Amino acid sequence: xxxxxxxxxxxxxxxxxxxxxxxxxxxxxxxxxxxxxxxxxxxxxxxxxxxxxxxxxxxxxxxxxxxxxxxxxxxxxxxxxxxxxxxxxxxxxxxxxxxxxxx
Amino acid sequence: xxxxxxxxxxxxxxxxxxxxxxxxxxxxxxxxxxxxxxxxxxxxxxxxxxxxxxxxxxxxxxxxxxxxxxxxxxxxxxxxxxxxxxxxxxxxxxxxxxxxxxxxxxxxxxxxxxxxxxxxxxxxxxxxxxxxxxxx
Numbered sequence: 001x002x003x004x005x006x007x008x009x010x011x012x013x014x015x016x017x018x019x020x021x022x023x024x025x026x027x028x029x030x031x032x033x034x035x036x037x038x039x040x041x042x043x044x045x046x047x048x049x050x051x052x053x054x055x056x057x058x059x060x061x062x063x064x065x066x067x068x069x070x071x072x073x074x075x076x077x078x079x080x081x082x083x084x085x086x087x088x089x090x091x092x093x094x095x096x097x098x099x100x101x102x103x
Numbered sequence: 104x105x106x107x108x109x110x111x112x113x114x115x116x117x118x119x120x121x122x123x124x125x126x127x128x129x130x131x132x133x134x135x136x137x138x139x140x141x142x143x144x145x146x147x148x149x150x151x152x153x154x155x156x157x158x159x160x161x162x163x164x165x166x167x168x169x170x171x172x173x174x175x176x177x178x179x180x181x182x183x184x185x186x187x188x189x190x191x192x193x194x195x196x197x198x199x200x201x202x203x204x205x206x207x208x209x210x211x212x213x214x215x216x217x218x219x220x221x222x223x224x225x226x227x228x229x230x231x232x233x234x235x236x237x238x239x
Contacts (some may be wrong), residue, residue, distance in 0.1 A: 004160045007151065032203055036196040043115075043191070050111060058108050058167040065160040083188070089144045090189035091196050097139035 004066040008081035015085045018092065025095035033091065037084070044083045049073035107116045107167040108180040112187045128197035130190065140193060145185045152181050 019028060027033040051058045054074040065075045104110075122128045130137055153175035155161060163178050171179040 003158060007155070007160075011151075029106070032196065032200045035199045036192065038156050039195050039199070040192055043143065047111060047115060047188075048231035051108070056164070056167070058111075058164050059161050060164060061161045062159050064109070065158075086144060086148055086185070086188060089147070090192055093143055094136065094140035094193055097136040100139075 002065050002067055004061070004076070004078050008078040008085075011085035012081045015089050015092070019088070023092045023096055024101075025092055027088075027091055027095060036091070037087070040083070040087050041080070044080065045072055045075065048075045048079050048083070052076065068081070105165075105167065105169050107216045108163075108178075109169065109183065112180065112183045115191050117139050119191045121180050122194040122198040126198040127201055128194045135194070137190070140190050141186055144189055145182070149175075149177060149182060152177050152185075190213045 019025065038064070049072070052074050053071070054070075057074070061076055066078050069077045071077055123131050156176055160171050163180070168180050173179055173182055
């Protein structure tokens with residue numbers, strides 16, 4: 001498996017495991033989280049689409065290191081796992097920090 | 104244009120500003136909590152980026168980046184990305200939370216005419232302090 005593909009899968013699994021086994025903020029059961037992720041996804045398509053567009057890319061991916069599927073636009077699909085892990089991880093940390101503040 | 108990546112990040116910050124100031128996300132106004140949320144992910148993703156760059160997973164167009172490198176050859180733009188994108192995510196999360204809470208709140212009595220004015224007349228200044236709730 002290409003390394004970026006593997007790294008992305010690991011990141012997604014780790015974030016989900018951290019939430020379910022340790023942090024337990026409960027975000028996966030809330031509309032607030034899923035509506036947020038839908039909006040984030042839409043904007044990721046725009047921003048990431050700009051970063052990865054094949055005519056004049058800003059970030060250039062080594063073909064051997066990702067699965068080779070670019071969708072939508074020219075976005076390597078791994079990027080969505082990357083984005084999911086980054087934003088979900090941040091929301092979990094935000095909720096944990098908030099819990100501490102009120103405690 | 105070498106500032107292109109940075110400008111794109113700047114655009115993300117500007118576009119999400121109304122979430123803080125019009126939809127009352129209150130993310131910038133909780134700096135300690137914001138730092139605690141952003142910092143761990145910044146560190147983790149910085150390391151990921153450094154390893155990916157070192158192993159040749161991706162690189163950056165010199166024509167669209169400043170060329171300013173941080174330790175482990177990570178472009179400054181990437182560090183900015185790992186702050187800006189989580190920030191946008193949190194602003195969205197909090198703004199969505201506000202909107203959902205607002206729509207779930209029971210409708211204001213049975214006064215179809217000018218409900219807003221009535222509400223304000225009843226509790227002057229309610230919009231100021233009332234919404235604040237405990238910081239959490």
